[in-house]
Amino acid sequence: MRRNDQRRAALVDAAIEVLAAQGARGLTFRAVDTEAAVPPGTASNYFANRDDLLTQAGARVYERLRPDEETIARQRTAGRDRDTYVQLMRELVDRVASFRTGYLALLELRLEATRRPGLRAVLTERVREDVAANVAYHEASGLPGDAMAVKLLILALNWLIVEQLTLPDVFTEEERDRLVTAAVERIVVPDGPDRD
Secondary structure (H helix, E strand, O other): OOOOHHHHHHHHHHHHHHHHHHOHHHOOHHHHHHHHOOOOOHHHHHOOOHHHHHHHHHHHHHHHHOOOHHHHHHHHOOOOOHHHHHHHHHHHHHHHHHOHHHHHHHHHHHHHHOOOHHHHHHHHHHHHHHHHHHHHHHHHHOOOOOHHHHHHHHHHHHHHHHHHHHOOOOOOHHHHHHHHHHHHHHHOOOOHHHOO
């Protein structure tokens, strides 16, 4: 396998675009080569097989969805109340929704994982790690709510994002903001003396 990391990243990014546009069945080395505008046969030099490409595409989506250091630093200095929590969740939904092809590719990978036990194992581990990291970040942040609230918000907001990306006319942007606010207000119970 070739080791040019920039070329590999470009090929994986191309795979994400193919997954989003054509679904998992359309993901071929040839389609990736075409999307990446590289000579035919390039992708096959970088990935052992299609499963390897699928797995790396999933990992890359999560990598690209991570907030940048500036966002993390700003979040660390923000307030520790439900209003701040609402703002953070709105930013999260916006960040994920702005990487439309990545999230759609991830949905395709999840569907493909129902037919591929190896991919299912990899995605299950990755999603569990992501949930655990979100819970740990939340617990260290001092924001109100517990681990269960974090998990419930993940579930609720993921489906809101799916709705936004697949059927964008179901909810307006204002309705989406109100739904995020309502989810936080109904799921996150304030801790300690500030509890209302």
